Each structure stands twice: as structure tokens, then as C-alpha cells.
Amino acid sequence: MVLKFEDPENFLNPIIPGGFPDPSICRVGDTYYICNSSFEYFPGLPIHESKDLVNWSWVGYGLHRKEQASSAVNLVDVKSEDGIQAPSLRYKDGTFYIITTCVYRPPGTDEGTCTNFIITATNIRGPWSDPHVIEGAPGIDPDIFFDDDGKAWYVGTAAPDKPNYPGEGEIYCHELDLSAFKLVGDRHHLWRGALYGGVFVEGPHMYKHEGSYYLMAAEGGTGVNHAEVIAISDKVTGPFYPNDRNPILTSRNLSYDNWVHSTGHGDLFQLPDGRWYMVCLGVRAEEGKAGMKRSNMGRETHLLPVRWEREPMDWHSLGPSGARLWPVCAPDTGRVERQTALPFKSMQLHACNTFRDTFEGPELHPEWNFRRVPKDGMYTLSPGCLRLNAQPQVIEERVSCSLMGIRQRQSEFTFLTKMTFKPATDGVEAGTSVFQKDDNYVNFVVRLVEGKHRICISLKEREKEERILHDEDLKAYEGTLTFRIESSSHAYHFSYSLDDGGSFTSCAEMEADLLLSYGYTGSYLGLYCTSRGKSSKDYAEYTFIQHSAVLRLPAHQSAAGSA
Incomplete structure (x- = not known):
């Protein structure tokens, strides 16, 4: 007998239970798609779909052929914890794009390569293309941003040329020619983050909302200090100015006994009716005898509501003029909850896998x-x-x-x-x-x-x-x-x-x-x-x-x- 969760008002987090970390989401019509990291596992880049954001079913994988993962993208003899990390899943004009990093360290060394690449498909179920390696793109965790003027931008994370301290990261952008999968023009250095001065900044996503550009990123490492931070600009190339209320999502301020910790690495998205949500990762605190509890399942995909709120006054001398608009994660409680109100009231079942x-x-x-x-x-x-x-x-x-x-x-x-x-x-x-x-x-x-x-x-x-x-x-x-x-x-x-x-x-x-x-x-x-x-x-x-x-x-x- 298998227990299932039925509630006319709420759903249960995580929405995709099991080891599905680093979620990225996109909506096409009334269907939502999530892609996750897969690291050393094959097939790679798992994809799920849903109509209600609560009940998710398999679509398949972005890396589903051995040839895709046996050359420039190497999952043949990859070291544990290396491999495919932090994808971004996006859709534009009939084509799906997954952009991500393959980390590979040759045997006998801790020095490795970060191969950033894109795969494409006109059908989410594939077949997906062979990897298109983006030359001259350093670092990890790339994102694709499609601007209103038709330009595509590569948004990446790398160590700055002159770091102020160990672990400092920097987010940059570069115009991307998708017809040739090449970077064009100059690199623009955008932001070094907010939390702890930007230690381990990663997982950037770029959005445009009500005329402003928003750059959201994860910081603090994918552990108990994990957090989401955000900045704003009038231009895609910056400069970006941080939200004074950063981080916008974290569990580092909560007890280690909280049911979930390490929340972060999120992706924002909008529903057809105008509401906003975020998917993020989190680790359930269910096992362990003492101290901080962990999970056998590791990092899983969670869902939380988001509301945009405008600052009560224009108190900034720098950056975009006027009272700024910012996303507020889980506005009622400020954290990922085990039970949360259903996004769509007509969908009331969240069955255990x-x-x-x-x-x-x-x-x-x-x-x-x-x-x-x-x-x-x-x-x-x-x-x-x-x-x-x-x-x-x-x-x-x-x-x-x-x-x-x-x-x-x-x-x-x-x-x-x-x-x-x-x-x-x-x-x-x-x-x-x-x-x-x-x-x-x-x-x-x-x-x-x-x-x-x-x-x-x-x-x-x-x-x-x-x-x-x-x-x-x-x-x-x-x-x-x-x-x-x-x-x-x-x-x-x-x-x-x-x-x-x-x-x-x-x-x-x-x-x-x-x-x-x-x-x-x-x-x-x-x-x-x-x-x-x-x-x-x-x-x-x-x-x-x-x-x-x-x-x-x-x-x-x-x-x-x-x-």
C-alpha cells in the first residue's frame, strides 16, 4: 500500500521528489517544463512536464545518445560530482534550448575544464542536437537571455580577473550568435553578488520585467548558507544594483531543525494569468542522529509563490530612477513550506511516486x-x-x-x-x-x-x-x-x-x-x-x-x- 497526499487546498513539496537538483523552468502555452542537473549520470539533463505545476511526468533527457556525451562533453570516465551542472532551459520561436556546463578533470589531477555548450530541439521529447560548444566562454552555470530587440545573450559565471578574496565570483554577459553558436562583441562584467561579498556566486538567470533587467543568482555555496540574490539595471549590459533586501530566498536564518535547508538555485517564471512562481532546490532534514539532518535523496526540486512589490519610496542615488520593483519569495512566510496553496485549484492531487x-x-x-x-x-x-x-x-x-x-x-x-x-x-x-x-x-x-x-x-x-x-x-x-x-x-x-x-x-x-x-x-x-x-x-x-x-x-x- 502506498500513501498519497490529497488536499483540496495545498500541494506538497518537493514537487519532484528524488535527486533532481538545480531546476530550470520554462512555460510554452499551458505546459511547464523543468530540466535538472545530472552530473556524472547518463542519460543526462532529465526533463519533466506538467500542466498544473504539481503533478510532473517524464519527458526524457537532453543528453540521450552516447555520442552526445563521449567527446567534448565527456561522461565516459568523469569524476564523481563533475559532469553536467546547472542547466538553463529556454524556449524561443519554436526551438527549445538547454545551455549548461560539463566539468571534467582528467585522471591524476584536480585541474579540469569547464565546457559550456548548448543543445537544441524543436520537440521537447527530442531528438536533441549534438552539443554546440561555446568557445571563449569561461566558468560555469550559463544562462540564455532573449531580449525584446531580438538579441540573445550568454550570461555566465567566472572568477574575476582580480578577485578580492578566495571564492569571489563574477557574473558576465556576452552577445550570442545562435546561428553559429558563437560569442560576438565585447564581454560585459555585470555583478559580483551581494551575500558575503559574492562568495561562490553562481547559477545566474536574467529576466526583463516592466522595462527593467533583473539578474538573479545563487550565492553562499549549495549548503546551509545557500541563498538567492537579485540586482536590477536599465540595460542588459549593466551596471546592476542589488536589492537592499537581499537575499530574497534562503534558509540560513532558520534552525537546522527546519524541515528543509540549503534552499536556493532558483528560476523565476510567470503564469498566463500574471502570477509568478519560483522553482528552487532544497534538502530535506529527515535523517541523521545529531546536529544538522540531511536526506538520502539529496537536493530536490521545490516550488514557491512569488509576488512583485514596489519599494515604498525612491531613496536611491544610483541606478534606475523611481521606486524599484522587486520579487518577494513566499510572501506569507519567506521560506519554502512543506505544504503550500495549490497554484490551480482544479488540480488537487499530488501522488507519491x-x-x-x-x-x-x-x-x-x-x-x-x-x-x-x-x-x-x-x-x-x-x-x-x-x-x-x-x-x-x-x-x-x-x-x-x-x-x-x-x-x-x-x-x-x-x-x-x-x-x-x-x-x-x-x-x-x-x-x-x-x-x-x-x-x-x-x-x-x-x-x-x-x-x-x-x-x-x-x-x-x-x-x-x-x-x-x-x-x-x-x-x-x-x-x-x-x-x-x-x-x-x-x-x-x-x-x-x-x-x-x-x-x-x-x-x-x-x-x-x-x-x-x-x-x-x-x-x-x-x-x-x-x-x-x-x-x-x-x-x-x-x-x-x-x-x-x-x-x-x-x-x-x-x-x-x-x-
Whole structure:
């Protein structure tokens, strides 16, 4: 049974649960589209759509072909936390644009490159173009701004030529020739930010509202000091003058016990009726025993209302004349709320994500991701079956192995999968994995050891050696097993069934905070098969997976059941 949230007045944040950070949004007609960062994962640049801003469904990915991510944009051997960062999704005259950065650091060095590029499509579902690399564009987190005069502008973030202190950033703009995907004219230095003097300024977005140009950016780092700040100008090329009431959104002034923290990296947008909203990222404080709590899901996409308010008087000697107009985020409370009034009253359901895959289609469902571009022959699909081939690689930095997963959507869930696995090579293993990063995962597998099948659970904690949580003979194993992983009461519970789910044997549990997200992405629930360095023709076959999430609702909020 899966709980769902039903309320005639409110929706529940996050609007897209699971590790979907750095949201960027655009509206085309009555449909809204969100694109998120994907870092080292492939396919990259996930895209969702919605008619009501509350119920979101998959569209697909901007980087959906291996060729898009195997050359100038390198997701083949990319380091953890590098890869695709902070996209901007925009639409103009029948074309969708995604502009973003690929960070790549070659093995053996911390020095890397930031490749800024654009992909385009006339249909949001693709196909998307190959990357158009923007030469001469330093830094990260670019944005495209289309001005009323028909010009397009590249808005980027880079370190200033003469920084005043470590971590200072600077936002700049450059006219962009979209027919050739080249920068033209001079670079214009716009703003170094407001919070802490502009430390770690990033994620800029440019808007034009009632004749003024607005430059919004994230500052303070994507942690508890994260914040959104904004500045105004009469010209796209500046100079820009900051809002005296910056930051316009942050959780750094709230207790570490607040239900969400690290809010920031937002994108503003307007509804057809004139109202404004913002999407931003935030981290739920749901797991951890002491101090600041975190989440297994990491940074997720949230929604909040925005109202424009004019300053009560013209008290500025510099900048645009007159009483300035500024966006006010969440005007009733000033923060991202767990429950917020529905944008559209006719849309009243926000169902918790539940996903079941029986592998009937010719292609994988968009839920599935790989850590880096998968190797050829890693898996095959046939009606009702996914075959995962044993490859020599194991989970480790910069490596692509036979590992694939779907995002954990809530802190509490049940994950089930049925596997047929009859290995011939000693040491080969296959089963499931719950993974955060290459140095933080738990594998729940069947392993062939000296001709005997064993059920094994191993945990890799950050900065610690891998350790065994459970290891026993499967005396009654005949080649088929159902895995069950449950998360409840702040712990992961592992069990298996040898009779097609008729009964389950419990074998281990571990605290959920051993798989907390400390980085840019969140936890995945996946499938794993490895020959551990050996050549092997072994494989595992899976007939279904099911991820049933459970909402942690406030005590006063009722919940309805949904199968």
C-alpha cells in the first residue's frame, strides 16, 4: 500500500521528489517544463512536464545518445560530482534550448575544464542536437537571455580577473550568435553578488520585467548558507544594483531543525494569468542522529509563490530612477513550506511516486540511469526481461560497471525485484545495490563461492573500508530469488524470498544515515552484476522491479491508500 497526499487546498513539496537538483523552468502555452542537473549520470539533463505545476511526468533527457556525451562533453570516465551542472532551459520561436556546463578533470589531477555548450530541439521529447560548444566562454552555470530587440545573450559565471578574496565570483554577459553558436562583441562584467561579498556566486538567470533587467543568482555555496540574490539595471549590459533586501530566498536564518535547508538555485517564471512562481532546490532534514539532518535523496526540486512589490519610496542615488520593483519569495512566510496553496485549484492531487517496470518496451524507461556512459553490451532487453551481463568492473571512481538504478524518491519505501541468476564462474555476483557514490553504497547480491550460492550484503561507507553485513549459504536456492529492500524508522531492512514472494527471510538492517547525500546527487536503488575482474559470460535476468514510496506526512494530515 502506498500513501498519497490529497488536499483540496495545498500541494506538497518537493514537487519532484528524488535527486533532481538545480531546476530550470520554462512555460510554452499551458505546459511547464523543468530540466535538472545530472552530473556524472547518463542519460543526462532529465526533463519533466506538467500542466498544473504539481503533478510532473517524464519527458526524457537532453543528453540521450552516447555520442552526445563521449567527446567534448565527456561522461565516459568523469569524476564523481563533475559532469553536467546547472542547466538553463529556454524556449524561443519554436526551438527549445538547454545551455549548461560539463566539468571534467582528467585522471591524476584536480585541474579540469569547464565546457559550456548548448543543445537544441524543436520537440521537447527530442531528438536533441549534438552539443554546440561555446568557445571563449569561461566558468560555469550559463544562462540564455532573449531580449525584446531580438538579441540573445550568454550570461555566465567566472572568477574575476582580480578577485578580492578566495571564492569571489563574477557574473558576465556576452552577445550570442545562435546561428553559429558563437560569442560576438565585447564581454560585459555585470555583478559580483551581494551575500558575503559574492562568495561562490553562481547559477545566474536574467529576466526583463516592466522595462527593467533583473539578474538573479545563487550565492553562499549549495549548503546551509545557500541563498538567492537579485540586482536590477536599465540595460542588459549593466551596471546592476542589488536589492537592499537581499537575499530574497534562503534558509540560513532558520534552525537546522527546519524541515528543509540549503534552499536556493532558483528560476523565476510567470503564469498566463500574471502570477509568478519560483522553482528552487532544497534538502530535506529527515535523517541523521545529531546536529544538522540531511536526506538520502539529496537536493530536490521545490516550488514557491512569488509576488512583485514596489519599494515604498525612491531613496536611491544610483541606478534606475523611481521606486524599484522587486520579487518577494513566499510572501506569507519567506521560506519554502512543506505544504503550500495549490497554484490551480482544479488540480488537487499530488501522488507519491511509485514505479513498477516489467521491461515490456523496446527501450528502458526514463527512470533508469547509469553512472557514466554504459559500456556496450552491458544489458539487453526482451519482452518481460532485462538481462544484465556480468562485466569485470566493480563500483569505483571513474568506472562504468554493470550498475543501473532509479532514484530513491522518499525516505521510506519498499523496493522489490525478481532475479534469475545461474552463474558458472566462481566469484561472480548479481543482485541489487543502493548507491550514493562510488565510495558509498550497499550491495545485496547472490554470489557464487566455490560452487555454492551465498547471499551477501556489503556496505561501503565514505572514507572507510567495505565491510560485510551478512553472508550465508543459500541451501535451497534453485536459480531464482526475490530481493526486498525496505526503508522505515530511519533504517534500511534487507530480506529475500525463494518462493516468489510467498515468504521473506530477513537477513540484515542498517541505519539510513550511512547512505546520506553529502554531495550534488541523491540515492539510487539499482541492479548490479559483476565478475569481479574475471572474464565471464554470466548474466542475471530481472522480470520486474517495483519502488513503492511512502510519504512522511504531518501528524494532522490524513492519507489515502493507493495500490
